[in-house]
Amino acid sequence: MTTASTWAATRQLAEAWSRSPIVQDYTAQLPANNPSDRGIPEMLRNIDSSTGLVSHEPLIPNKWELMASELPFVDLNVRGGRQFLEDARPIGFAAERNTAWIRSRLPRFPLIPTPQLGRHTHRTSNELGQGLGWRREAMTGGLQLLSAPPGVSELLRIDKRSHDTAIVALADALADTPEWAKFAELSARLTPDDRRALSEARKTLTPLLCEAAVTAFEPDRMLRREQYRKDTVASVVDQLAGTPAEFALAFDEIDELIDLVSLSVLGQLIAYGGPRVIVDPQNLEREGQNLTFSSPTTSIGRAALLKFDDPMVADCVLVTGFSFHSDETGDVHDSYSAVILPNSRDSLLDESVV
Incomplete structure (x- = not known):
């Protein structure tokens, strides 16, 4: 955090x-x-x-x-x-x-x-x-x-x-x-057997991530090729146990x-520039450090630093995605996703208000 x-x-x-x-x-x-x-x-x-x-x-x-x-x-x-x-x-x-x-x-x-x-x-x-x-x-x-x-x-x-x-x-x-401290602690705890398990995981990945394997899954589209690599690595990491598994997850x-x-x-x-204060967030929902919301009167864009005028979220947030949908009357509504930046309220906020 x-x-x-x-x-x-x-x-x-x-x-x-x-x-x-x-x-x-x-x-x-x-x-x-x-x-x-x-x-x-x-x-x-x-x-x-x-x-x-x-x-x-x-x-x-x-x-x-x-x-x-x-x-x-x-x-x-x-x-x-x-x-x-x-x-x-x-x-x-x-x-x-x-x-x-x-x-x-x-x-x-x-x-x-x-x-x-x-x-x-x-x-x-x-x-x-x-x-x-x-x-x-x-x-x-x-x-x-x-x-x-x-x-x-x-x-x-x-x-x-x-x-x-x-x-x-x-x-x-x-x-x-805490993330750095956790990774450092697990790194210091690795035994020779743990390092061998991590090395074997890399060997398992070698044929799965070779050019031929990736191209067989997706020959052209960059994002699908990247997602294949990401999913393949995750599946091999999931097979680890004990300290090696904890170490790999802490690295992520x-x-x-x-x-x-x-x-x-x-x-x-x-x-x-610094975060903008949004005074009219609608449909604000929070799950852990993730948010979804809409902003009917303020154009935000695909990525932005924001601060909500809402007690549900005291810290600043980083917009990570957005989408649009139409309701039964044909009106178009926006929906944004964002991640909360813990302990950022006083350190990032500026005087810009939207």
Whole structure:
């Protein structure tokens, strides 16, 4: 569970990034910030309508560039379009270095024996997928030996001391979460027999995740290929027992938490600013840390940081999905899903009210 320190450090890092002229030029063109229906904003809007990446993954624009040429409704030849994507590459490189460096502080890195980091899994495949994978270059580059991610301030053209202070504070705050502590405790508890069980799980996955096996399931569609890898890994992890099973599940928890903080929430703060207060949430339902709601008078978008004016939810939330449906009269209604960000209320909230 995240702490107030986690979100304070996230905001501090976002503020450091926001001083970058590269980031400022970049965010000025994002569709949520620029209503123009022409040029670069419209190009990005079309990329987002097909993929959702501009909304959900604003810190990984390198991925948009790779996918855009395959999208039928995206015109990369709009004035300045290709140059914009090229100029945005340092943002993606910087985000990857930061996240990879935080990961490198995990116990046993770079030789974390969990099945999820075996060859060709959904976390290590070289194919495009959701989020940011664990690239082999990042795992073998000695990041765990460095006091801060290398070259990020140079990529973004920002003050090195301010950036490094902020990213170290964020890494320290994540290391102070229960998820990190649980993973560290289980990592220390692994016996030789436990490590053999984890190694055998990786061996089991090898033929199941080879190119031929994945292509036999789905030859073309990226999301289905990724889901096959994810489901296959999950089925093998489910066969583990005892400490190896606990270790693999704990890895998932801390891996997801690092990405949530260092990519998803940080990305929203940098690209779109702090949470907006929604004063009219409707049909608000909560199950654990997950929410569903509708917002009949406020346009929210595919991803956003929000704060509800409702006692049911004291913390800020991250919108993770949306859908539309028609009722019996033909009226169209929206429905959003979101995840609660524990202990974020005072650390993330700004003065923006919708």
